[in-house]
Each structure stands twice: as structure tokens, then as C-alpha cells.
Amino acid sequence: GAVVSQHPSRVICKSGTSVKIECRSLDFQATTMFWYRQFPKQSLMLMATSNEGSKATYEQGVEKDKFLINHASLTLSTLTVTSAHPEDSSFYICSAEPTGVNEQFFGPGTRLTVL
Amino acid sequence: AQSVTQPDIHITVSEGASLELRCNYSYGATPYLFWYVQSPGQGLQLLLKYFSGDTLVQGIKGFEAEFKRSQSSFNLRKPSVHWSDAAEYFCAVGAGGGNKLTFGTGTQLKVEL
Numbered sequence: 001g002a003v004v005s006q007h008p009s010r011v012i013c014k015s016g017t018s019v020k021i022e023c024r025s026l027d028f029q030a031t032t033m034f035w036y037r038q039f040p041k042q043s044l045m046l047m048a049t050s051n052e053g054s055k056a057t058y059e060q061g062v063e064k065d066k067f068l069i070n071h072a073s074l075t076l077s078t079l080t081v082t083s084a085h086p087e088d089s090s091f092y093i094c095s096a097e098p099t100g101v102n103e104q105f106f107g108p109g110t111r112l113t114v115l
Numbered sequence: 116a117q118s119v120t121q122p123d124i125h126i127t128v129s130e131g132a133s134l135e136l137r138c139n140y141s142y143g144a145t146p147y148l149f150w151y152v153q154s155p156g157q158g159l160q161l162l163l164k165y166f167s168g169d170t171l172v173q174g175i176k177g178f179e180a181e182f183k184r185s186q187s188s189f190n191l192r193k194p195s196v197h198w199s200d201a202a203e204y205f206c207a208v209g210a211g212g213g214n215k216l217t218f219g220t221g222t223q224l225k226v227e228l
Contacts, residue, residue, distance in 0.1 A: 031213065042220070046216070093158055102209075106159040107158055109157065109158045
């Protein structure tokens with residue numbers, strides 16, 4: 001139980017284009033989902049907290065107009081990287097917290113490469 | 116503000132040797148503490164967690180951790196390391212209930228055969 005999927009697992013795009021990453025909780029409902037970014041050989045940095053039906057809460061320094069987060073249902077959150085640039089290349093990981101459970105379950109991550 | 120310190124960036128141990136990975140945290144209330152393992156290019160797998168109760172926590176793959184409030188520590192241990200344990204290990208602290216996790220910088224474990 002408590003499986004989180006991400007799609008796609010890898011994506012390569014051209015500079016200036018937008019990329020959407022999906023995060024799904026497969027066997028539970030998640031009121032809250034989280035989006036992290038991880039640079040090579042570094043730790044996970046929280047980008048934003050996504051609550052179903054409301055606006056995401058972004059961490060300081062994260063551009064909300066560049067990283068659009070939508071949490072339209074209790075099992076799906078999406079992260080859209082708009083007008084991507086090479087410096088946006090990174091490993092993006094989502095997590096989901098089942099309602100009433102004080103633990104986050106992590107997706108397998110999405111490797112974004114912007115050319 | 117909550118924070119996590121993992122003092123050791125890299126650790127190398129011989130297969131069969133014991134292992135201890137250090138984690139110190141800063142948190143205003145009783146913390147929720149976690150240890151995760153990450154293989155290259157993969158997501159995070161939960162090894163164990165501490166919320167309350169017994170301060171010695173058993174996890175998967177033979178790992179355990181001990182919560183020491185007086186030292187603000189939550190060190191991860193394994194009595195005998197296997198080559199397959201080579202990976203990146205992250206300690207994290209949070210408040211639960213939809214609140215964010217703060218991760219340490221990670222410790223890269225290398226296992227020598």
C-alpha cells in the first residue's frame with residue numbers, strides 16, 4: 001500500500017517550452033502533496049506544499065509563476081515548469097501524505113533535462 | 116525553524132562491519148523523525164520513523180535508530196553492513212499533519228568488499 005507514482009520518469013525538452021509532471025497516489029487519498037527538487041549529489045529541497053482544492057504554498061525563493069502546481073483531486077497533483085531553461089534541469093520528486101497519517105510517501109522522481 | 120545536520124558527507128565501511136550514521140536535529144517541539152535511503156536516480160525509501168514511545172526504533176533491512184532527546188540526535192545503526200546497502204541516506208524532521216519535512220544534506224555510504 002501507499003504507492004505514489006510520477007509521470008514521466010524522464011523528460012527532455014527544449015529551452016522555452018513547458019513541461020508538466022504528474023504525481024499520483026495510487027491506493028490512498030492525499031489531502032496534501034509536496035514537491036521537492038534535488039540537484040546532483042545534493043539533498044531534497046522543498047519547493048511547495050500542495051493542498052487539494054486550494055492554492056499551493058511555495059517556499060521562499062521558489063517562483064510560483066514559473067512552477068505552477070495544481071492539486072485538482074485527492075489523488076493527483078501536477079507541477080508545470082513553464083518556459084523551462086537549462087538551469088531548471090533537475091530531479092523533481094513528489095510526495096503524498098495520506099489523510100490522518102503523519103508520514104509522506106515518495107514518488108520515484110522525474111529527471112528533467114532542458115536543452 | 117527546524118533543521119537537520121548530517122555531519123558525515125561520505126562514509127566508507129567494509130562489508131560485515133557495523134555502521135552508524137549521525138543525525139542531529141533542531142526542532143521546537145517533539146519531532147517526527149525519519150531516515151530514508153536513496154539509490155542513484157531513484158526516489159526515497161523509508162527505513163524507519165520515530166513519532167513517540169520507545170526511543171529505539173527498528174526499521175527495514177536490519178536498520179535501527181535511537182532517539183536521544185538530550186542530544187537532539189537520531190542516529191542510524193546497522194550491526195553488519197551488506198554491499199547492497201551502498202546508497203545515499205537522508206535524515207529528516209517534520210511535524211506531521213500535512214507539515215513539511217526538512218532533510219539533512221545526506222550521507223553517501225560506500226561499502227568495500
